[in-house]
Amino acid sequence: MSIEIRHVTKRFGEAVAVDDVSLEVETGSLTALLGPSGSGKSTLLRIVAGLETPDAGEVILSGEDATTLSPQKRNVGFVFQHYAAFKHMTVRNNIAFGLTIRKRPKNEIRERVEELLALVQLQGFADRYPAQLSGGQRQRMALARALAAEPKVLLLDEPFGALDARVRAELRDWLRRLHEEVHVTTVFVTHDQEEAMEVADRVAVLNRGRLEQIGSPLDLYDEPASEFVMRFVGDAHDLGGALVRPHDVALRREPGDGAVEVAIERITVLGADARVELVDGDGARLAARLRRDEVEELDLEEGEILWVRPERERVFSS
C-alpha cells in the first residue's frame, strides 16, 4: 500500500510541529523519516497512523483519503519507542490481540501466533509477561503484535531509541532482513542518520517541521539539497566559504590554486583509512579523510603546515 501525504500541517498551540509537508511512500518500500528532535518526524508518523489529526492537508492510503479515518480502521501496524506492551497479558496474548478482537477462529490465531513467535525469535517466551522480557525482546514482541493482523503499512516510531547500542545494531539488521521477507510498506522514524542510511531504501529528512529532502541514502549524501541535509547526513566542514565532505579534501605541500593554509593538529589511523584533523589561521577546524597509504606517501606529521583544496565543494544560498 502506498502512502501519500499532501500539504499536511499540525500545530500544538503556538508551535508548528509539521509545516506543509508533502511526500509519497511507495508500496513495499522501507522509508526513514530522519531529523533532529523537534523536527516533526514523530508527529508526521502519528498523523499517518491516525493517532494525531492534521490541522490541514490530507493523508491518502492506497489512493483513498484516510485523513478522517480513525486509527482502528486504517489497518496500520504501529510500533512505539517504549513498546506499549499490554503488561497484563502474556506475550502470546499480546501478539494475538489484533486477531482476537477480530474474532478469528482459535486454531487460526494459534498458528499465526506460532508463526510470528518464530519470525521474531521469541518461541520460548510465549507464556511470559512483558515485565519478564528484555527491552529488545519487548520490542520484537511489539513488532510481532503489529504484524499479526497483516497490516498494509508498518509504522515504527524510534523503534530502537530506548535500546542500548549493541541491541540496536542487531535489531537494525534484523528489521532490514524482516522487510526483505515480509515486504510490507514500512516507515520508521529515527534521529540517527547512520540508522536511516543503513536500513532504509529512501530517507526523508525533516527539519523544524519542514521536509528538506527525500531520496535514496546515496542521493542525500552526494547531492544534498540544503546545507542542513549536508551537515545532518554525514560529516561536513566549512572550507573557504563552502561546505566539503572530509574525503573530498585534497592536501598539498605547496600553496596555489586558492588552497587554504592549515596546520595538522592530529592524525588518527582507523584501519585502512586515516583521519587528519586540521586547523586554519582563524582557528576553524576541519577534518580530511585519506587512505592510509596516502598519509604515508605524503609523509604527514602532526604540527606540519599544509595547504588544502576542496575537490568537491558545495555552496548553499541560505
Add this chain to the structure above:
Amino acid sequence: MAESHANPVALRLSRAAGTSERAGTALSLGLVSTFLTLIVILPIAALVWESKRDGAHAFWQVVSSPEAVSAFKLTIGAAAIVALVNAVLGTVTAWVLVRDDFRGKALVNSVIDLPFALPTIVAGLTLLALYGPRSPIGVNLAFTRTAICLALCFVTLPFVVRTVQPVLLELDTEMEQAAHSLGASGLVTFRRIVLPNLLPGILSGLVLALARAVGEIGAVVLISGNLPYRTEVSSVYVMGRIESGDPAGAAAVAVVLLATSFAILLGVGGLRFLVTRHERA
C-alpha cells in the same frame, strides 16, 4: 572527607553499619508489632472475650435472634450495593478527573474528599435536611432502606475515586493507542486494556468502601429511623444492646460483624492477588 576510611573511628563505624542496620530493622519491627498489638489485636481479643462471657449458648441466642439477623442482612446487603455502586461511579469519577479537562476540575477534585473531612453525623444531618420529611425538593426518603444506601454512598464515595485515580494517572496511554491501531474500538480497548489495569485499584477501593459501610453508624443513625426489622443496621443494633444494658450481647453481634469484615478483606485480597499476578511474574 575522602580519607575518612583512613580514620580508624570511621572505619569501625562503617563496619558497624551492617549490624546497626539489622538492629534498626529489629527495632522498627518490634515497634510496629507492639503498636498493632495495643491498638488492634488486644481490643479485638477483649471483644471476643466479652462476647463469650455468658457462654456459647447465650452468644448464639443473641446472634441468631430475628432482630439481629435482620439487621445483619440489611447491613451486608446495603454495604454490598453501595460498594458496587461506588466501584462503578467512583471509577467513572476518577476517569473524568484524570482524563477530561473542564472548568472547576480542581474544585470537584477537592469536593471528593469532603465526606472524609466531615463528621459523619453532620453528613447524616445534611442528608436528613435534604431528603427528610421537610425536604426542600419534596423527596422524603427518611426511614427507608434507600436512605441508608444514600447515606453510605455519601461516606464511601472517596475510596474508589482515590484508589483508582493514581493508577489511571500512571497508566501508559500508548497501550490504548496501540490497541486502537490494532483495530480495537473504544469500548473493546476499555474492557481489555484499561479495565484489567484498573482492577487492582478498583478492588482496593471497593474493599475499603465495603468495610466502612459495614461499620458506619453516624451517617445512618439519623436518617434510617432505626426501625427494627426494617431500617435497623447492625452497628445501630449493637448500640441499642449496650443502651439496654447487654454488653455481652453487643459484643456477640460485634464479633460477627468483625468476622464478616475480615472474611471480606481476605476474599477481596485473594481476588486482587489473582488480577495482579503479571506484576509479580
